[in-house]
Amino acid sequence: MNNRERILNILHYKDVDRFPAVHFGYWEELLQEWAEQGKIPKDLAVGNYDGSQKERELDYLIGWDCNWYKTVGFNYNLDPPFERKLLEVLPDGCRRILNEDGIIERVKPGTVSIPSEDDYLLKDREAFETLFKPKMQYSPNRINFDFFRNFSKTRPNDVTVGIHAGSVIGNVRNMTSVIGMSYLMYDEDEELFGDIIDTYADMQYKCLEAVLNTCEEFDFAHYWEDICFKNGPLISPKNFEKYCAKHYQKRNDLLHRHGIDIISLDCDGVTEQLLPVWFETGVNVMFPIEVGVWGDQFEPARKKYGKGMLGVGGMDKTALRKDKAAVDKEIERMKRLASLGGFIPCPDHRLMPGTKFELVQYYAEEIKKIKL
Amino acid sequence: MSIISEISENLQKGRLKTVKELVNSAIDEGIDPSKILNDGLLSGMNIIGEKFKNNQVYVPEVLVAARAMNAGIELLKPLLNKEKIKSKGRVCIGTVQGDLHDIGKNLVKMMMESKGLEVIDLGTDVSPEAFVNTAIEKSCHVICCSALLTTTMDVMSEVVKCAEKAGIRDKVKIMVGGAPITREFCERIGADCYTSDAASAADAAVELCAVQ
Structure with missing residues (x-):
């Protein structure tokens, strides 16, 4: 059984020979730290990104099986960027x-x-119409069609690869800042805020549709949002539903029509209050479930939404900066969560400076010993 | 509805322009500026603070309300100075060295001001020495440290040590907060107070100032 089969089986509640050791990448500063300590070759410390060949080499060195965040997709940024x-x-x-x-x-x-x-810059209608809207339009240039035409021959078959479905609100927040988003939504021009979300989402839908019409070789789909923090969402659940729900629904319906039934969403912070919109519109994998820094949790979501709610993440990565006892405690917790089914343990965000190389190796080996 | 209630209501909705118009009208009507401040602006902000604590409103609502409050206060400032309003205590606040994030710190500052505290804002990337020197020079009752990053939170323990070294530890309370901060961390570094949100931080600071 390879890691692709293991991951897909777990997320479909089927049997596996063992659990995969899954991670979510590193802070670049950590890799430099490890290189200086002589733990990894210096050339692996630079140009190492999610799913890259260098990362695969590093995976092998450490003992990881794969990074969950291995996705391919289209350019959903402002094009051209500022x-x-x-x-x-x-x-x-x-x-x-x-x-x-x-x-x-x-x-x-x-x-x-x-x-x-x-x-x-995105403060008013004029800035939107003249500076931003032209950069939010669909263009075939946003997609590498040749790559997707050949994808079935070039993709790795032993690990999962997802289609990146873009972002509904996270990137808009990146263009307006939290403060600007708040001012627009509540005081200055809520209609404009809706237009920004809609324009940006429509472009991404067209891109996603074009990719899926070219290629269907994806194991899952994945969004990026990062719209929550320690005390919950950076937008009220009511406004989140008003502005965003329809776009998740439309995009997730498209994914379902193309046979994709695992839809993951990366959101840091405490996500509980936004889960209803995500779950009801078809997002079914919580990721990375930031337990350590923010106190997010998987179990309450599973209790509330049942077995349809899947999870990847949830391991307090800060334990990997401490000692073996702290890691053992997390492994025990991971075993309990793994036993629920539909859950894959993974550090709850990118490993940060100060993380101990030997503890990561130890954790990866121990996770592989989990059996259901 | 009285104009004071209207100020409070519109502040809670974050209506900047309306709040400014209403405050100007209230001034023109000859209403006591401290009443406009306390019963209109600060009262509205306190309601938002309580709702924020109870998850009834979210960060955006607090940000827009705070902006409206600040705009109203700016209009009142020239009039309030004359009345020499007594503050409930003095706090110096900042984001710790190495960290440039200030949304959380600014929220706490605005909540504290709405509770009648005098707040000296040291900005971001503030060294332990700058916190402690300001506390000494300005006779602050509380030092309030914010951090967003796990890589900068340890600077807070340096603030505690620096205050001890300067011999002011028994004269000043140290509050800590921010995304990665927990009560356990606060206790471990020997700080005095941790709260999980901005409104609770303001309440706690008022209490700490009162007992000094």
Whole structure:
């Protein structure tokens, strides 16, 4: 039994010989740390991304079976993106940069941090019509048709590969910032906010449809959103349903028509309050279920939605920075969740700096010993 | 509905323009500025804070309400200064060194201000020394540290150590919060208070200031 069969069997409640050791990639700084410690070759520390050949080599070295986030897809970003441009160097050394999504971000050289958002261009109807809408249109150039025509011959057959179904709100949030999204939605122009979501979603639907009409060789579909945080969603569930539900429904119906019945969605934070929309429209895999940093949980969702709710993730990755006892505790918890069926243990986000190489190896080996 | 209630209602809906118009009208009508502030703006923001704590409203609603509150306060400021309103305590707040994120920190700041606290905002990427020096120079009752990242949260323990070294640990309370922070972490580093959301942080800060 290969890992593709193992993963698909688990998510369809069928028997497996053992559990696969699945992960969700790394912070680049961690790979550099491991290279400096002599744990991995230096060339594996750079250019290593989800599903890449280098990652496969690293998987082998560590003992992982595969990364869940191995997807292929279309370009769902602004096209062309805004030209990344340095706008200003502040007295404290911080740089204000216009990024590809039209956000003015603040970064500090030498600091390992996600950039913070200072300002944004998508503030009104005029900015949308002139700067953004032209970049949100469908074009065949968004899709590598040759790649998909040959995909059945080129895809790896021993691991799952998903079709990336894009994003309904996460990328719009990336263009407006959390603050801008809030102002538009509640005070300034809710109709415009709806138009942005609709325009952006329609383009992605057309892309997805074109890909699926070319190729159906996908094991699952996958969305990216990241629209929740520690205390829940960054949008009210009511507005989420109002603006987003119809687009998930339309896209998921399309996926179902093409035989895809596993639809995963990557959302950090505590997702509980958005699950009804996702689940009711066809998204059925919670991922990565951030237990450690944010306190998200899989079991309550399974209790509420039943066996139709699947999960990949849920392992507190911070244990891999601690010690064997902490990892053992997580493995025991993973065994319990695995016994529910339809659940694949996986660290609950990318492994971060400070993660101990030997503990990761240990975890991967132990997970493979799980049997149902 | 009185104009004060209208201010509160519209603030809760995040209606920036309407709140500004109503505050200006209330000033023109000769209503006591402290009444406009306390019964209109701060009262509305406190309702939003409570609803946020109870998951009845979400981050966007708090952000738009806070923006409306700030706009109203700006209009009142020249009038309020004359009245010398006494604050309930003084807090210095910032995002810790290495971390540039400020949405959470700004929410806490706005909630604290709506509770009548004086808040000194140190911004982002704030060193432990800057927190402690400000607390000494401005006689702060509370230092409030925010972090979004697991890679920066450990700076908070440096803030605690720095306060100890400066000999002010018994004079100032240290609050910690942010995405990766837990009560267990707060206790482990020897900070005084952790809350899980911005509105609770404001309530806790008022209590900490009251006992100092």
